[in-house]
């Protein structure tokens with residue numbers, strides 16, 4: 001089993017492009033915050049223009065189309081074709097499984113690298129309690145349709161207090177689905193999770209006891225598993241992706257963030273105005289990236305300090321890694 005941390009590098013960029021915030025579901029932990037991200041749907045000309053803003057480095061940029069539910073956009077297929085023309089390094093569509101507008105009839109498996117399905121429970125009951133009635137079936141159906149058409153599929157499981165008990169059932173479930181990658185996410189205090197004040201987050205002990213073990217079991221089926229590092233060991237060095245990586249989270253109101261945890265606040269690094277990328281006024285998230293604190297991630301300390309613990313002398317027992325730092329396990 002090969003286990004490694006995904007190293008931050010400026011030579012590899014990620015563009016998380018939210019082309020709309022509209023969605024047919026209303027998941028308990030949805031991180032979309034329309035006050036901060038806008039409620040508009042970008043038209044196809046704007047999507048093309050914004051993709052072109054990032055095209056200089058397209059050859060080294062992984063592009064992820066997101067929403068809301070991106071397949072609700074009737075012109076998603078045209079956005080994919082434009083991304084393909086611009087030669088982005090990889091193209092991924094994240095979906096809740098409903099695959100609106102017959103998207104898989106309009107693009108081929110050669111147009112995108114992955115179709116990524118969100119599932120938050122091994123059973124219909126748990127998943128549908130979190131994501132909405134019928135959504136489990138839709139994901140299963142969607143994966144089947146996609147596999148029949150030779151699309152490569154991945155799955156995203158957002159771990160919370162509501163579904164961690166079912167994570168151990170996932171290795172058996174996914175081994176027959178034909179997916180190639182499995183992402184475990186940690187629920188953040190963002191969007192609709194914010195008012196819950198961290199109540200859905202799992203403790204450090206539960207996280208460390210459960211996640212690496214399940215990840216290995218899933219990887220044993222030949223599926224690549226990625227999960228956030230979260231807690232750094234004493235010998236590991238903290239790095240903020242805002243300083244050492246090249247990530248952009250673009251929202252339909254034109255805000256461009258570099259840190260996903262900042263997305264609930266008007267702290268974005270850039271804005272797109274009249275199809276031009278401009279620096280956002282200071283103070284913004286860039287001012288936080290250079291701050292050094294013993295707890296590691298500054299944003300974590302500010303918005304979710306409940307995952308920190310201190311020794312008798314008042315020193316943090318562990319640093320919190322950048323939320324973008326992932327462990328990767330493969331067979």
Ligand code: SF4
Nearest residue numbers: 023025027030068096
């Ligand atoms: S499917 Fe995604 S965008 Fe839609 S409500 Fe759920 S988390 Fe939010």
Ligand code: SF4
Nearest residue numbers: 240242259297322323
């Ligand atoms: S999550 Fe923390 S460490 Fe990572 S980019 Fe944001 S502020 Fe930096």
